[in-house]
Amino acid sequence: xxxxxxxxxxxxxxxxxxxxxxxxxxxxxxxxxxDIPVRRPILKSRVPLIAVAVVVAMALTLTVAAAxxxxxxxxxxVPGVDDIPLLSSENGDLGAFVVGGPGGHPxxxxxxxxxxxxxxxxxxxxxxxxxxxxxSEYLRWxxxxxxSRDPALRIRRVGREDGAEKMEYTAENPANLLGTLTGxxxxxxxxxxxxxxxxxxxxxxxVVSDAKGDYVSEYYNALYAKKDGGGYIDFTVYCTAQADYxxxxxxxxxxxxxxxxxxxxxxxxFLIETDNGSVWAECRTGRAxxxxxxxxxxxxxxxxxxxxxxxxxxx
Amino acid sequence: MERExxxxxxxxxxxxxxxxxxxxxxxxxEAEDVVQTVFLKLLEGxxxxxxxxxxxxxxxxxxxxxxxxxxxxxxxxxxxxxxxVSLTQxxxxxxxxxxxxxxxxxxxxxxLHCIEGYSFREISEFLHIGVSAVSMRLRRAKSIxxxxxxxx
Numbered sequence: 001x002x003x004x005x006x007x008x009x010x011x012x013x014x015x016x017x018x019x020x021x022x023x024x025x026x027x028x029x030x031x032x033x034x035d036i037p038v039r040r041p042i043l044k045s046r047v048p049l050i051a052v053a054v055v056v057a058m059a060l061t062l063t064v065a066a067a068x069x070x071x072x073x074x075x076x077x078v079p080g081v082d083d084i085p086l087l088s089s090e091n092g093d094l095g096a097f098v099v100g101g102p103g104g105h106p107x108x109x110x111x112x113x114x115x116x117x118x119x120x121x122x123x124x125x126x127x128x129x130x131x132x133x134x135x136s137e138y139l140r141w142x143x144x145x146x147x148s149r150d151p152a153l154r155i156r157r158v159g160r161e162d163g164a165e166k167m168e169y170t171a172e173n174p175a176n177l178l179g180t181l182t183g184x185x186x187x188x189x190x191x192x193x194x195x196x197x198x199x200x201x202x203x204x205x206x207v208v209s210d211a212k213g214d215y216v217s218e219y220y221n222a223l224y225a226k227k228d229g230g231g232y233i234d235f236t237v238y239c240t241a242q243a244d245y246x247x248x249x250x251x252x253x254x255x256x257x258x259x260x261x262x263x264x265x266x267x268x269x270f271l272i273e274t275d276n277g278s279v280w281a282e283c284r285t286g287r288a289x290x291x292x293x294x295x296x297x298x299x300x301x302x303x304x305x306x307x308x309x310x311x312x313x314x315x
Numbered sequence: 316m317e318r319e320x321x322x323x324x325x326x327x328x329x330x331x332x333x334x335x336x337x338x339x340x341x342x343x344x345e346a347e348d349v350v351q352t353v354f355l356k357l358l359e360g361x362x363x364x365x366x367x368x369x370x371x372x373x374x375x376x377x378x379x380x381x382x383x384x385x386x387x388x389x390x391x392x393x394x395x396x397x398x399x400v401s402l403t404q405x406x407x408x409x410x411x412x413x414x415x416x417x418x419x420x421x422x423x424x425x426x427l428h429c430i431e432g433y434s435f436r437e438i439s440e441f442l443h444i445g446v447s448a449v450s451m452r453l454r455r456a457k458s459i460x461x462x463x464x465x466x467x
Binding site: 007022029303308 | 318325326351429447457460
């Protein structure tokens with residue numbers, strides 16, 4: 001392939017006639033403005049973006065993937081308050097919810113994030129605080145049983161008197177948690193590993209089932225630090241059995257430094273927002289939410305991660 | 316910049332600018348427009364190029380201009396590519412057309428590194444991304460090309 005690249009470089013040239021034409025234009029250029037066939041660029045367009053309701057998710061790589069239809073529920077970017085639908089209690093609509101801007105605060109430093117995310121054995125083992133992940137379906141848990149303290153994969157069963165159960169996991173390496181998920185959302189972290197180091201023990205996953213043993217929800221979270229220091233990525237996936245769990249909200253264009261939609265290589269639409277050192281990327285469907293918060297990284301770097309996730313959201 | 320100086324740069328680097336532009340806009344006609352625009356900008360503007368950095372400077376100007384064009388108009392006509400590209404060897408043609416089909420972000424890295432010979436560091440400065448991101452995009456591109464063309 002390298003020899004071919006060299007031949008392409010040697011042979012691919014501006015066509016001779018075009019070269020002579022353009023050279024002649026340069027040679028005869030006068031100081032007055034000429035009529036140049038240039039498209040005027042529209043920089044940072046403020047044209048309002050209304051979310052497309054239905055997108056067919058097709059892999060843009062050459063691997064064969066099952067096509068799925070997803071209704072994305074990402075925030076809708078609107079030009080102003082007047083473009084937000086009014087609340088309506090008559091027809092039962094919940095009405096519109098507006099997400100405010102980020103407030104201009106810079107993101108927390110990596111050390112602070114690590115301290116809050118890192119596994120703490122006291123909390124895990126003693127169960128005096130059965131935390132480790134708020135589950136909106138159940139606000140209170142009653143018991144905890146540690147099943148494994150192996151740093152490669154720690155496991156505990158958190159229970160309720162009514163029989164609902166949350167299996168929780170944490171590990172030195174977040175890749176070890178992938179097998180604990182149910183497959184409703186799948187992703188690959190190899191691309192992340194190429195540019196970022198996982199922060200050991202700063203991760204968590206859990207799967208919740210109800211009293212009958214039926215699936216309720218699952219969660220995955222991991223913290224990654226940039227290999228060259230400073231920046232980090234906090235990666236979260238949440239999935240629920242409840243249909244239409246994630247509704248759509250609105251953000252007003254301009255409340256973030258930038259806000260735009262980005263379709264990843266796997267065909268999933270993310271809403272990307274940047275502000276004061278933070279980059280947020282979120283893909284929301286009715287039942288799943290894939291979310292990256294990047295700090296001290298660029299939107300381009302976050303897009304690169306999104307493109308390497310090999311993401312699938314099933315159902 | 317003086318006309319003679321711009322003509323000298325044009326004679327030397329027009330092909331570089333053309334190839335970089337083609338990698339972005341994927342249309343020979345639009346790439347030619349970009350070449351004209353870039354060099355006319357040098358004439359119109361009060362620009363001084365650091366000696367020895369002319370090629371990198373022109374590449375950067377080209378990339379920025381192409382990005383603005385792409386923001387303004389997201390349609391790319393690739394049909395004319397097949398008709399207009401004249402590469403002697405069929406395998407060169409196949410590879411080039413496959414490169415043009417790559418996603419934009421990885422395609423530009425292939426053009427800048429494999430065809431124009433820029434280093435990862437230089438490309439990271441052109442594209443405002445990290446060196447490791449350049450490396451990753453190039454690896455992805457080569458992986459896609461290998462699968463598509465079935466060879467190393």
